[in-house]
Amino acid sequence: MRLIKLFAIFLLVVSCKKEEPVTPSESFKLNNGILVLCEGLFQQNNASVSWIDLGQGSIDNQFFVSRTNLSLGDTGNDMQQYGGKIYIVVNVSSTIEVVSADSFTPIKQIQMFDGATAKQPRHIEFSGSNAYVTCYDGYVDVIDTASLTVTNRIAVGANPEGMTVANNKLYVANSGGLNFPNMDSTLSVIDLSLQTEIQKITVGKNPGSVISDATGDVYVIARGDYGAIPSRLIRVSSVSDTKEEEFPFEVSSIASMNNNFLISANNTISLFDPNTEQMISSNFVNLSDVVTMYNVVYHSATDKIYIMDAMNYTNTGYLRKYSSAGAYISSYHVGLNPSKVLFYD
């Protein structure tokens, strides 16, 4: 019996291991580095933020936990800086985490619920004193950036995704993704003065990302049905609010690079000139080191291209750095499914 008691005590001790929360350093300042939002995986509660400290040469892949003692939640979908704050949109947790842009100190968690139903926020854009958040329940929520409260809900189409501001209007892609295979095909136009939808423009099946160029034209990615209907890039005039052009090539993500666009599709990146509407280079970046191209951004201050590599989506990913000519430079090992970056120069 003595052995049995010892065994029970051993297991008791083993099972009672506890850790104390760490007190984040108050003097910490974000400087000379890159914040990377890593989406994580659905139902794993493992969205994360990586901090690449270029000065120290170190990477903290649990940076959100380090600074807040809390997890970011489930499926981090967007991260933007506006003024002195960083806004992180967490889709499945249905929250927006607001932290200070200089020290990453938590300011507020905005809970995005309509009664007991999660609104499932997806993307965030800013104009004036407001933040605009697409919510999968068919609305764009207006958040006052001073009080950090939701002040208005603007009805749009089904399951809105990306947005852009052009000509004092907000263009919202209505994906209708949860009606698969009968997805939406429209782009909602919201008048920012009236804060109401004034028009829907039919663009193409399953619209997702939206971007505008220097001339005020709006570009939408219609993602198709991931099968027979291919993805397409659509140009919309923000003056006439009409569909102007459908480009005959596939596209999965788009990013501005000076006055051009970096367009990715099928694990290649092309350089597209929106002024001439011509492809400058169809294989602009050497992606031989990239397993799964998940997003691309151009950082003008350092004149570098950064590619987020999701690997096989279930393994932690990489942020890969390229020259503006598309030559590989180096990689940073970050969290699971990196999708957004913020630069600190």
Next chain:
Amino acid sequence: MCFRLNILFLFVLPFALNAQEDTVQHIQEMNVAVAINKIQILRYRNQNEFLGEKDIKMLATNDLGELLSRFAGVDLKSYGGLGGLKTISVRSLGSTHNTTVIDGFTESNGQTGQSNLGRIQTDNVVSVARTTSNSYAYLLPVSSQAAGANVALQTFENSFYGDSLMIRANVRYGSFNQKSTYLGAKVTRGKFYVSAFGRYRDAEGDFPYQFRNGNTIQNAIRKNNDYQDYYFGTGLGYHLRNIKFRFGYRGSASNQGLPGAVIFYNESADERMSNEDHTAFGDLTWSGTNVNIRLYSNANLNQLSYDDPSYLNSVNAISTSYENKMIKGGIVLARNVGDASSFRGGIEHTVSSLAVDDTSFAKPLRNHSHGMIGFDSNLSWGQISLALYGQYVDEFNRAGSQPDDLFRLNPFVSYTSRVTNKHLVKHKLWYRNSFRVPSFNELYYNNIGNQDLLPELAHQFNYGVDFVPWKDKIDLYVRTNLFLNLVENKILAIPTKNLFVWSMQNITNARIIGGEVYFDLEWNRNLWQRTISGNYTYQSVVDITDGSLNQGHQLAYTPEHKVNVDLSSFYKGWGFRLSNSFTSMRYALNENIEQNELPGFYLLDVGAYFMKTIRKNEFRIQLNVKNVLNNNYAYVRSYVMPGRNYLITMSYAFN
């Protein structure tokens, strides 16, 4: 995109020698070896993972899944507590390689390819055994013999043993406001028996739990966990000379909330699932001097409905119904050839279909034929067993394309040494080749399904030694096994275009190297009886896929170490049992990094009963405290399990 569909996919998509007489009967009824004395029971128990009626009562598990987690080599995946989806994986082969056999009839579900063990009750189960080799199982259905592993249950109602009238009844009340009542009776008159049983269970199900959020421990209540179910059936058996007939029906209906994964900061959960299941079965067993033949058939109708009243599509809801139908028939026989050898063979055919009220879904119908021939010979130096299984699968989709027909041959070979000395030392060596076909969900489910999937193959090698170091005053049985399993073309769902566009793929080859040690120590003194039984399993389950990012990593949800130790003590009408189980750290994803670690856990359960027998009436009251130390744990990441909980059972038996 439509990530909630993944939830839907997940769900539609687990001793005592003073009971010697019962144990012998149950073993016979399971169509295993004819065990008629203590030594033969020892041998049987040493060959198979086995729990008898006394153990099952003491453990007071909610369902078969919890019960099977006591076995060596069995990993349970539980998506919640009471009523939640439960599947098991035997030696890390994956749940779909495993078959569940109830009273000699195979449970199967073409849609998911696996049984939800959370729906199989244990009130009426008198024995359960897990086996991976063919020994002692020659009259089981051919499909279960051909499977990578199987679990065989024997219920009280569908067996010939017992006196003229037997009654079993119990009432339970426990934490989370769970209530259940069960009544079963069997009348045996000369050559026939007739039986019936019914069970009702419900629970509010909400339970408190603690969880780690970053560096912070938080408390919450698990909601939408309510459960209500009915389980009922009847059986009829007739015994004419050396022929036995059995017919029966089993039905169940349930309605439950689906609490889903715990999502940080988001407690919304309102999805529901309801199930109706009807099974009719019958068999004829003829036992001659030199030949045993069994004809069997069973048919199953399963209706499942899933509802999400707050889904963010255009109608703000999902409501989908699935109807699975299956009919199976077969014959198995074993014939002695000379004094020391026997031949066995069998054929089986199964037709299964799926209908979904979503018109975009396939309408598959599958013909699956099994054939088997085998030969066993007792030689002076041991027993040789050979078997060859053939399977042909013909698939037809009335709503579109379907995969090609499939034909496979799978051999099995084993050698078991003769018992060499008084310690009953026996060496076992066997190899099994098996495969499992993709389920309807894996082939057709919306854009996740993939009709180009190959069957998942498994090669199993096993070497074991059984021995009984002590017997008489103190009995000690020891069983050890070393095994190597190689799995090819493992079927997994992975994101292929983005995080919300998943697809089923044959992506992984795995190598499983493991060992099991099982022991059962029992000693009796005066009126005291004490037992210590336990098992330890080690498994290295490694991705060996060429070019894989995780080559050499332990696969997700496969603990390296698992320990069960049970201490029992009985004195007159009193009984006490301490159940300990430990599961080591696992990874929630295949990449072996700290962020994917799911902590190991230790569980301590305690049970005590008092039993009074007055003539043929047995009254019993039992208290179980589960997770006594109130530890926080989860089998699956984000699916928390209950803390300390209580269960009181009052039962009555008439023998």
